[in-house]
Each structure stands twice: as structure tokens, then as C-alpha cells.
Amino acid sequence: MTLSKAALVIMATLSAPVLADDSASFSHKDWEVVCDNTLTCRAAGYSKEEEASGSVLLVRKAGADAPLTVDVVLAEMETEDSEAQPTLTLWINDTAQGELEPEDSDTWRLSDAQTRALVDAVKGSGKVEFKGGAKPFLLSGDGATAVLLKMDDVQGRVGTPGALVRRGNKPESSVPAAKPAPVIQAAKTVEAQERTLSEAEAAALKPKLIAALPKDNNCERLASPDPQAEEPDNDITATPLDDGHVVISALCWRAAYNEGYGFWVTDSKMQATPVMVTDSASAYSDGVISLGQRGRGIGDCWASAEWVWDGKAFVQSSESTTGMCRYIRAGGTWDLPWYVTEVKAAG
Structure with missing residues (x-):
């Protein structure tokens, strides 16, 4: 499954996506790139899908003369945690290019010279x-040129000396600077337990929740609970946010290996018109609504997002995927954000 297909989990279900105009994603064959709203771009390349031996991540911030870093991970879906980490060596055209620098227990980083050699190859x-690993990791080049060109294009580097693909004589000073990440001031929330609404409370609130759904909503379970469900799935819960607001939650949909909960905000007496946040979240805790949806059953690729309470509303603070479903890592291979913010802690 490519990034674009896995990303449909999040792209199709968020009730109000906030992807900035500057965000971009593109995948071709064994490569993909995601550029966030600050214009930082992350390009990932993989082994052939049937080999599942590893992946590389190329990261470059926006702006003139910005350096390019390359990290490497090996496939670990079938390895033991106790296995010693190998010494990894880069080979290009069957010629050794030196050992890689370990970044942590399972990631290596290329030197500047190794990075240039890899990109050219x-x-x-x-x-x-x-x-050096349990088996060699042969990086596929299929799709690399198109993806790296897209990376250059989004960052405005095409035709400059620093371009990865189409270099030229345009001055580096023509490369756009990075864009600032939006700042969110989180608000204090009260420590309170979630409670299930009584039948009378739920009956009064449910029509308001349904009326607040967007036209393209995905909340069938709220409107039409499954009578054959093994467990009750029509409960509506409320959790106090502060003295004047509560967050409401109800199951919206359930699929083979994902489920999505709708979250709304209303006044503490649940009389005001609810405002919907999303129909596909996973949980609420300490002022943050979070979403985590897997791209396929084995959980080697995920989509995620968060919304932070700022005292008036839940503001989306992040949105990302872990890249292609390539059987590299349980929980996903990389963090490829579309949308990033700076969240200032409450108080």
C-alpha cells in the first residue's frame, strides 16, 4: 500500500482537515515525499515491496543552503529485540563507501559524502x-528521481545549485525561506472522569449531535446503532473540559481493524448547539483529542492527528502518517507530517 492509499484513512475521515496550502505529498513506485506547512520535506525510499529489508529517510528544511540529512532503518518485523545492532556499511555499485554513524539503537545516519553519493546513485x-544486517538492504531507485524533483519543486530549489535533481545557476537566495509553524496556546482543563450519559440525557442530546454532523459525515453508528453488536456501541459519554464546557464522544464507525469516535464540544449543561471536532478520533485525554488509524491489519503503517483545547475550541495541532505499508516496522517506519504546530503548554 502506498502512502497515498494509507493516507486515505485520515484524509477521508477528518471532519475539517487543516492541511495548509504549502503541505504536499507525492508517491511514485518505491519512493514518497511529504512536505509540511513549514516547507520541511521528508522523502522516504524503500526496498522492493517483496523484499522488505529497509528504508531511508531524506529530510531537508526550507531555505537557502539548507542541508540534507539521510537516515537508515532496517526491517525489524521478524527480528528479536535482543539481537545486537549491526555495524552498517554503505555500498554503491559494489564499492564500499564507509560505515554509517549510529544515531540510536535502530537508526543510522549518512555522512555528507555518503549522502551525495546516495542521491547521485x-x-x-x-x-x-x-x-551488515541480518540480510542486505538493497534500496530501490524506482521512483526516486520523480520524488526528489517534487521535493525540489515544493521548496523552490529547481534550477539552483542546491537542487537535488535539476541543478542550475539560479541564486540560492531565490529559495523561499521556511514558513513559521502556527502557535497554539493550550488551555487548562479540569481533571475529571468520563461518564456515560443517562438514557434521558442521551435522548435529548443525540439529535443535536446528529444535526452538527457535516454533510460528508461518517457517523452511521450514532444515527443507526448496530443491533447485532456484541458490545453496546451506542453509549454517549461526556467529560468536563472546564467550568463551562464538556467534550462529548460517541462511536461513529467500526471497520475490520479500525474504529472512529466522534467528538463534539458543548456547554457544561449540554444545552448549546454542539460543535463537531472529528468523526474518526481514538481518544481524549488532558485537553487533547487524538487519532490513530492503521493502514492495514498488521499495523506497519498508521495515520495520526491531534487537536488541542485552547479554551474556546479544539484546534488541530498535527497530522501525519508513518509512510508506506512495507512490512518494515511494527507501528510504522517514519514520521511524515503534513501539518505541524508549536503548542504552548497550559499555564
Whole structure:
């Protein structure tokens, strides 16, 4: 499954996506790129899908002369946690390019020289291989040129000396600067337990919740609970946010390996018109509504998002995926955000 397909989980179910105009994503064959709203771009390349041996991540911030970093991970879906981490060596066209620097227990970073050699190789027909693990990681070059060109295009580097693909003589000073991340001031919330509404409370509130759904809502379970469900799935819950607001939750949909809960905000007496936040979240805790949806059953690719309470509303603070479903890592291979913010802690 490519990034674009896995991303449909989040893209199709968020009630009000906040993807900025500057955000971009593109995938082709064994490569993908996601650029967030600050214009930081992250390009990931993988082994062939049937090999599942590893992945590389190229990260570059916006702005003139911004450096490019490359990290490497090996596939770990079938390895033991106790196995010692290997010494990893980069080989290009069957010639050793030196050992990689360990970043932590399971990630390695390329030097500047190794980075240049890797980029030049994947743009052409070069063979890029990492040796030292349980099996060699042969990086596919299929799709690399198109993805790296997209990365250059989003950051305004095409035709400059710093471009990865189409270099030219345009001055580096013409490259757009990074855009600032939006700032969210989180508000204090009260410590309170979630409670299930009584039948009378639920009956009074449910029509308001349904009326607040957007036209393209995905909240069938609220409107039409499943009478065959093994567990009750029509409960509506309320959790106090502060002295004047509560967050309401109800199951909206359930699929083979995901389920989505709707979240609304209303006044503490539940008399005001509810405002919907999303129909596909997973949980609420300490002023944050979070979403985590897997791209397929084995959980090697995920989509995620968060909304932070600012005292008046839940404001979306993040949105990302973990990349292609390539059987590299349980929980996903990388963090590829579309949308980032700076959240200032309450108080």
C-alpha cells in the first residue's frame, strides 16, 4: 500500500482537515515525499515491496543552503529485540563507501559524502546497498528521481545549485525561506472522569449531535446503532473540559481493524448547539483529542492527528502518517507530517 492509499484513512475521515496550502505529498513506485506547512520535506525510499529489508529517510528544511540529512532503518518485523545492532556499511555499485554513524539503537545516519553519493546513485541506475544486517538492504531507485524533483519543486530549489535533481545557476537566495509553524496556546482543563450519559440525557442530546454532523459525515453508528453488536456501541459519554464546557464522544464507525469516535464540544449543561471536532478520533485525554488509524491489519503503517483545547475550541495541532505499508516496522517506519504546530503548554 502506498502512502497515498494509507493516507486515505485520515484524509477521508477528518471532519475539517487543516492541511495548509504549502503541505504536499507525492508517491511514485518505491519512493514518497511529504512536505509540511513549514516547507520541511521528508522523502522516504524503500526496498522492493517483496523484499522488505529497509528504508531511508531524506529530510531537508526550507531555505537557502539548507542541508540534507539521510537516515537508515532496517526491517525489524521478524527480528528479536535482543539481537545486537549491526555495524552498517554503505555500498554503491559494489564499492564500499564507509560505515554509517549510529544515531540510536535502530537508526543510522549518512555522512555528507555518503549522502551525495546516495542521491547521485538513486537518480540514475546506481546500485545502493546497506550491508551488515541480518540480510542486505538493497534500496530501490524506482521512483526516486520523480520524488526528489517534487521535493525540489515544493521548496523552490529547481534550477539552483542546491537542487537535488535539476541543478542550475539560479541564486540560492531565490529559495523561499521556511514558513513559521502556527502557535497554539493550550488551555487548562479540569481533571475529571468520563461518564456515560443517562438514557434521558442521551435522548435529548443525540439529535443535536446528529444535526452538527457535516454533510460528508461518517457517523452511521450514532444515527443507526448496530443491533447485532456484541458490545453496546451506542453509549454517549461526556467529560468536563472546564467550568463551562464538556467534550462529548460517541462511536461513529467500526471497520475490520479500525474504529472512529466522534467528538463534539458543548456547554457544561449540554444545552448549546454542539460543535463537531472529528468523526474518526481514538481518544481524549488532558485537553487533547487524538487519532490513530492503521493502514492495514498488521499495523506497519498508521495515520495520526491531534487537536488541542485552547479554551474556546479544539484546534488541530498535527497530522501525519508513518509512510508506506512495507512490512518494515511494527507501528510504522517514519514520521511524515503534513501539518505541524508549536503548542504552548497550559499555564
